[in-house]
Structure formats: C-alpha cells, structure tokens
Amino acid sequence: MTVAQQTPTHVPPDSPSAPPRNGRWSGFSHLLRARLLELKREPEVIFWVFGFPLLLALGLGIAFRNKPADVTPVAIVAGPGADNAVSLLRQSPRGSPIRVAVVTEAEAWLGFRLGKYDLVIAPDGKGGFQYRYDPARPESVLSRAEVDDALQTAAGRLDPLPTSAVASTEPGSRYIDFLIPGLLGMNLMNSGMWGIGFALVDMRQRKLLKRFVGTPMRRSDFLLALTASRLVLMLVEIVLLLGLGVLAFDMQVLGSVITILLLNTVGAVSFAGLGLLTASRAQKIESVSGLMNLVMMPMWIFSGVFFSSERFPAMLQPVIKLLPLTALNDALRATILQGASLGAQSGRILVLLVWGGISFILALRWFRWT
Amino acid sequence: MAPAIQCRDLRKTYDGKVEAVRGLNLEIEAGECFGLLGPNGAGKTTTIEILEGLLAPTSGQVTILGQTWKNDARELREVMGISLQETRLSEKLTVFETVELFSGFYSRPRAPLEVLEQMQLTEKADAWVGKLSGGQRQRLAVATALVGNPKILFLDEPTTGLDPQSRRQLWDTIRGFQQAGGTVLLTTHYMDEAERLCDRLAIVDHGQVIAEGTPADLIERLGGHHMVEFQVSGNSNGNSADVWRALPGVESVRQDNGFFCLNVHEPHLTIPALLVAVEKEGQHLLHLTTRQASLEDVFVRLTGRHLREE
Numbered sequence: 001m002t003v004a005q006q007t008p009t010h011v012p013p014d015s016p017s018a019p020p021r022n023g024r025w026s027g028f029s030h031l032l033r034a035r036l037l038e039l040k041r042e043p044e045v046i047f048w049v050f051g052f053p054l055l056l057a058l059g060l061g062i063a064f065r066n067k068p069a070d071v072t073p074v075a076i077v078a079g080p081g082a083d084n085a086v087s088l089l090r091q092s093p094r095g096s097p098i099r100v101a102v103v104t105e106a107e108a109w110l111g112f113r114l115g116k117y118d119l120v121i122a123p124d125g126k127g128g129f130q131y132r133y134d135p136a137r138p139e140s141v142l143s144r145a146e147v148d149d150a151l152q153t154a155a156g157r158l159d160p161l162p163t164s165a166v167a168s169t170e171p172g173s174r175y176i177d178f179l180i181p182g183l184l185g186m187n188l189m190n191s192g193m194w195g196i197g198f199a200l201v202d203m204r205q206r207k208l209l210k211r212f213v214g215t216p217m218r219r220s221d222f223l224l225a226l227t228a229s230r231l232v233l234m235l236v237e238i239v240l241l242l243g244l245g246v247l248a249f250d251m252q253v254l255g256s257v258i259t260i261l262l263l264n265t266v267g268a269v270s271f272a273g274l275g276l277l278t279a280s281r282a283q284k285i286e287s288v289s290g291l292m293n294l295v296m297m298p299m300w301i302f303s304g305v306f307f308s309s310e311r312f313p314a315m316l317q318p319v320i321k322l323l324p325l326t327a328l329n330d331a332l333r334a335t336i337l338q339g340a341s342l343g344a345q346s347g348r349i350l351v352l353l354v355w356g357g358i359s360f361i362l363a364l365r366w367f368r369w370t
Numbered sequence: 371m372a373p374a375i376q377c378r379d380l381r382k383t384y385d386g387k388v389e390a391v392r393g394l395n396l397e398i399e400a401g402e403c404f405g406l407l408g409p410n411g412a413g414k415t416t417t418i419e420i421l422e423g424l425l426a427p428t429s430g431q432v433t434i435l436g437q438t439w440k441n442d443a444r445e446l447r448e449v450m451g452i453s454l455q456e457t458r459l460s461e462k463l464t465v466f467e468t469v470e471l472f473s474g475f476y477s478r479p480r481a482p483l484e485v486l487e488q489m490q491l492t493e494k495a496d497a498w499v500g501k502l503s504g505g506q507r508q509r510l511a512v513a514t515a516l517v518g519n520p521k522i523l524f525l526d527e528p529t530t531g532l533d534p535q536s537r538r539q540l541w542d543t544i545r546g547f548q549q550a551g552g553t554v555l556l557t558t559h560y561m562d563e564a565e566r567l568c569d570r571l572a573i574v575d576h577g578q579v580i581a582e583g584t585p586a587d588l589i590e591r592l593g594g595h596h597m598v599e600f601q602v603s604g605n606s607n608g609n610s611a612d613v614w615r616a617l618p619g620v621e622s623v624r625q626d627n628g629f630f631c632l633n634v635h636e637p638h639l640t641i642p643a644l645l646v647a648v649e650k651e652g653q654h655l656l657h658l659t660t661r662q663a664s665l666e667d668v669f670v671r672l673t674g675r676h677l678r679e680e
Contacts, residue, residue, distance in 0.1 A: 021477055021478050022473075022474060022475075022476065022477050022478070022479065026474045026475075027474050027475045029474070030470065030471050030473075030474025030475070031471070031474070033471075034460070034463055034467060034471045037462070037463060037467060038460055038462045038463060041462040041498075042462060206457065206458040206459075207454055207456060207457045207458070208457060208458065208459065208460065210424060210454060210457070211452075211454055211457045211459075211514075212475075213424060214422055214423075214424055214447070214450070214452040214454070215447055215472060215475040215476065215518065216444055216447035216448045216475050216476055216477070216518075217475040370424060370425070
C-alpha cells in the first residue's frame with residue numbers, strides 16, 4: 001500500500017481545509033454509511049424488508065390461530081326420519097359441535113359439493129341412516145366418525161372401554177411457531193438476494209459501478225460494504241420477527257440468542273453471495289429479476305417456509321436438504337423451537353457455507369464492473 | 371519528465387468486429403488542456419476510457435505519468451479524477467454526502483465543502499441528487515472528480531446538455547484547475563468549447579487522429595483564416611464551383627446546403643472578383659457573408675462531414 005507516495009499536492013497538505021489523511025478502511029466505512037443512508041430513504045425497502053414479512057406473519061398467524069374445535073356442518077335430507085336424526089344429535093352426550101341443517105336432497109348435494117356441508121345424512125326410511133361423505137376430504141371423514149359416534153351413543157350404545165381425553169395446546173407446536181422461523185429464513189433469502197442483486201444491477205445500469213472503479217476504491221471494500229449493510233438490516237429483521245412472535249403470539253424462544261445470531265449471519269452472508277453471483281453479469285434490472293425468481297422459486301416451495309419440507313417424497317429429500325434455505329430454516333427451527341446448540345447444526349451450517357463460498361468465488365471471477 | 375498521458379498504436383475492437391479505435395497515438399504534456407474533438411461514434415469515449423484504465427485495449431500501449439495500468443493501477447487512480455459521459459449518481463444521497471463518499475476513496479482528498487463551493491453547489495449541499503437539474507448534476511459529477519485532488523482530469527463530454535451559463539462556469543473551473551498545474555483531457559463535439567479551452571486538439575474520426583495541433587495551427591493549415599459564404603440564383607450549372615475556385619486568394623470551395631463556402635487568404639481581393647464573376651455568369655447574389663474560419667471548417671475540409679451529423 002504505497003499510495004501515500006503518490007499523493008497529489010495541489011492543495012498543500014498543511015492547508016487548514018485539508019482533511020486528515022484517509023486510512024485503510026475509509027472507503028469501506030464511507031460506502032457502508034452511504035448504503036445505509038440510501039436504504040433508510042427508500043420507503044419500498046422499508047416495506048419489503050420489514051413490513052411485508054411482519055404482515056405475512058400476522059396474517060398467517062391469525063388465519064391459522066388455535067381456535068376452538070371446528071364446528072362440523074352437516075346436512076340432513078328432509079323426509080321421514082329427519083326429525084329423529086336432529087333430536088338424537090341434540091341429546092347426544094358427546095357434545096360434539098355439530099351444526100345441523102335440514103334441507104332437500106338437491107340442496108344437500110349442492111351444499112356438499114361446494115364444501116358447505118362436510119357430510120350428508122339421508123334417513124333410509126327404515127329407522128336407519130345413510131352417510132354420504134368424501135373419503136378424500138379429511139374433514140368429511142372426521143365428520144362421519146363424529147356424527148356416527150354421536151348418533152350411536154344418543155341411541156343408547158354403551159362403550160365397553162371407559163376412556164377420557166384432555167385438551168392440550170402448547171406453544172411450540174402451533175403453526176405460528178413453525179411459521180416464524182421459516183419466515184425469518186425466507187426473509188433473509190429475499191432481502192439478501194434482492195438487496196444485493198438489485199442494488200448491484202441498478203448501479204451497473206447507472207454506470208455508477210464504472211465510476212466507482214475509476215477511483216482508488218478497493219473493489220473488495222465495495223462488496224464487503226454491501227454485505228455488511230445486509231447484516232445491519234438482518235439484525236433489525238430478527239428483532240422484529242421474533243419480537244412479533246414472542247409479543248403477539250406468545251412464542252417461546254428456547255435457543256440462545258448468540259446461536260440464533262450466528263445462524264442468521266451465516267445465512268445472510270450465504271444469500272448475499274448467491275445474490276452477488278446472480279447479479280454478477282446482468283446488465284438490466286429486467287434480466288436480473290427473472291434470474292432471481294428462477295433461483296428463489298424452488299426454495300420458496302421446497303425449503304419448508306409455510307409447510308414442512310417433509311411432505312415431499314422421500315426420493316427428493318436429499319436434494320431438498322442441500323438447498324441453502326432448507327438448511328437455514330431447519331437450523332433456525334431446531335434452535336428457536338428446540339433449543340439445539342450450534343454444534344448440533346454443523347451439517348446445515350456447512351451447507352450454507354459451501355453455497356455462500358462457491359457463490360462468492362464464482363461471482364468475483366465473473367463480476368462485471370462496467 | 372514523462373508526458374502526462376501517452377498512448378501508442380491504440381486499438382480496440384469490440385466482439386472481434388466493431389473497430390472503435392484503429393491505431394491512435396497521443397502525447398499530452400503535463401499542464402496541458404488537450405481536447406479530443408470528433409463526431410459521435412468517432413471513438414472518443416472508447417479512447418478516453420482506455421486511458422482511464424476502465425477498458426482494456428485490444429492492443430497498444432498506454433502510459434500515464436510514466437506508469438502503466440498493469441503495474442501501477444492504484445497509484446494512478448489516486449492522481450486521476452474522471453467524469454464519465456453518463457453517470458447517474460445515487461438519487462437518495464445528498465450532494466454533500468455524494469462528494470464525501472468519493473472523498474473517502476482517496477488517501478488525501480480535498481475537503482468536500484471546499485469542492486462544492488468551487489463548483490457553486492454550496493446551496494445545494496443538502497439537496498438529494500434526484501432533485502438536481504441537469505446542469506447541477508453535471509457540476510456534481512465534476513465535483514466528484516475534483517475531490518480526490520487529482521493531477522489529471524478526464525472529462526468525457528463535460529458540457530453536453532448544459533445551458534450556456536453552466537458551460538461557462540465549467541470552463542472557468544477547468545481553466546482554474548489547469549492554472550494550478552493540472553492536466554486535462556476532455557472530449558467534446560462542440561467546436562467553440564475546443565477552441566476556447568484547449569491548448570491542443572486531436573481531431574478524431576473513425577477511430578484515428580486525422581489532425582492534431584493548437585486550434586490556431588489547425589485553422590492555419592486549412593490554408594486561409596477567412597470564410598466567404600454566398601448563395602446565388604439563376605442558371606447555376608455544375609461547373610460553377612470551378613469558376614469560384616479560380617478566383618484570386620481562394621484555397622478551397624465547398625458546397626453546403628445550396629451555399630458556396632470559400633476558404634480565402636485575403637477577402638478584400640476575393641470579394642470584388644467574386645461580384646464580377648457572379649455577374650459574368652448571369653446570376654444574382656442572394657446572400658453574402660464573411661467570417662473567421664473555425665474548427666468546424668477544418669473538420670468539414672478533412673472529412674467532408676459536419677461534426678454534429680450522425
């Protein structure tokens with residue numbers, strides 16, 4: 001670093017207006033500061049990075065909140081025997097929440113087809129009943145079992161084995177508990193890729209990258225500052241999303257804060273690398289947008305953001321487990337919900353580091369500054 | 371002392387097909403203001419970006435202050451300030467923040483506020499770049515070039531799109547920089563700018579230097595300092611250009627939009643003879659003016675085209 005020998009001398013160094021000589025990290029700190037200022041002034045960024053995931057968590061958390069057991073809507077085809085069915089269901093000691101409607105056969109079918117009724121009860125005219133249900137609809141199957149149970153006990157069936165049940169809903173196993181770590185992971189991916197990739201292509205399109213390269217700025221400082229600005233945003237994201245889970249949904253964070261922070265950092269850096277790679281050559285915002293979606297789409301679906309990735313066939317599992325977002329989501333869930341230690345996650349961390357490392361190396365090789 | 375900027379047999383071919391620069395030589399002394407003058411697409415921007423170290427030449431050598439881009443890139447970046455033809459700086463940063471950001475890249479920058487004052491942007495220091503007018507943006511671009519306290523300033527079309535007042539302000543700044551000992555290389559397709567600002571010029575066309583010298587030199591080489599322009603009506607036959615060329619003191623003749631332009635040494639000899647000749651040809655004079663020859667005339671003489679033509 002022998003730049004100092006070449007300093008120009010048009011303004012005498014001892015002139016009162018000359019600022020002190022800049023140090024090694026001056027470029028980096030100026031870039032980071034400028035980047036954060038820009039982000040702060042970009043209302044869209046604030047919304048997509050902070051507002052959107054919060055709204056999503058809030059909306060899904062409310063939609064899938066633990067509500068009292070579902071009321072089963074059932075249609076009884078009007079005719080002889082219909083009144084009997086209604087009164088039997090009313091006096092059933094089971095107390096299952098069944099909502100009964102007595103309607104014509106045509107209405108009953110239409111309602112069943114549209115999902116208004118889970119089950120149709122048709123009196124067979126001989127004192128018995130026929131159930132019509134859809135074996136492919138879980139709520140229909142459940143409803144048949146409940147209605148049958150209610151009717152049989154009301155009609156005087158005695159159970160040979162006495163059983164009892166206790167209702168239990170513990171934080172940790174609810175949908176919102178599953179969702180928040182997934183959203184955290186997805187948000188790290190989205191904002192990492194967009195925050196880095198979009199910004200880079202935009203600057204390339206504006207010829208701002210070219211202008212920067214025309215200064216003594218170190219190129220590595222530029223990329224570091226961009227990544228560092230992501231880490232600052234990441235901190236805010238974690239606080240907001242976990243805060244929402246804890247305050248609004250009574251979520252319990254079992255893992256240590258340090259472990260969560262480290263996992264998030266590894267995840268954010270890994271996706272920053274992927275964003276950098278995606279944007280390493282694109283000249284236009286339009287082309288990078290397509291590429292970004294191409295990279296992120298499989299992970300939105302397969303990586304267990306909104307539902308468990310275990311739902312996919314076993315054949316796909318090894319591939320799914322190697323996706324960076326799956327690794328991050330699984331690691332975050334294990335830590336936040338089960339209190340797993342960092343050491344227990346080494347496989348997942350390795351997946352993230354390999355993705356991030358390879359992306360950074362390829363990105364630096366292919367990167368186009370002009 | 372090594373020349374500030376030197377290049378030998380510079381060539382740049384894009385995609386193996388388009389030859390933007392074909393064997394260009396330049397030697398610019400320290401303290402000079404040197405202009406690359408040429409029409410759009412002549413290879414000016416490619417040339418200046420190669421000299422700035424932003425593009426790699428296909429072949430040829432470049433030395434800046436005796437150093438090369440290959441070996442001394444960081445040292446060179448410290449002593450150059452550049453303004454690209456079209457940079458859109460971040461719109462959500464203020465003018466001051468932008469200049470301060472660039473100052474952070476140099477090991478010994480000037481104070482941002484002082485540069486803003488020099489570029490008459492002090493009032494706009496806290497305005498977002500997105501809110502600036504075209505002229506203010508252009509001045510800001512030059513401010514980012516000056517804040518590193520450079521020895522060499524590269525300006526690619528610095529005054530394109532500026533109003534006359536902003537152009538003059540920028541000319542003053544460039545002259546001030548030069549008077550303080552700096553070297554300037556600028557591209558332009560404005561002749562008046564080149565004539566007023568540049569100590570020396572290279573006229574570039576099709577990727578080559580077709581003429582080089584001081585503005586006065588170049589005009590001198592045209593053969594005469596004066597231009598006589600006139601329009602005639604009547605039975606103008608195709609041979610009339612020969613008639614005008616035969617007039618006393620005429621160096622060259624060109625036809626331009628129905629006008630004849632004569633490049634002459636001594637208008638006081640040519641004009642009376644011209645009037646006589648017009649009458650002898652049975653034509654009427656519709657229009658007659660004389661003016662000083664300009665670089666535009668040099669360019670047209672050399673290429674047969676106007677500078678601003680596409």
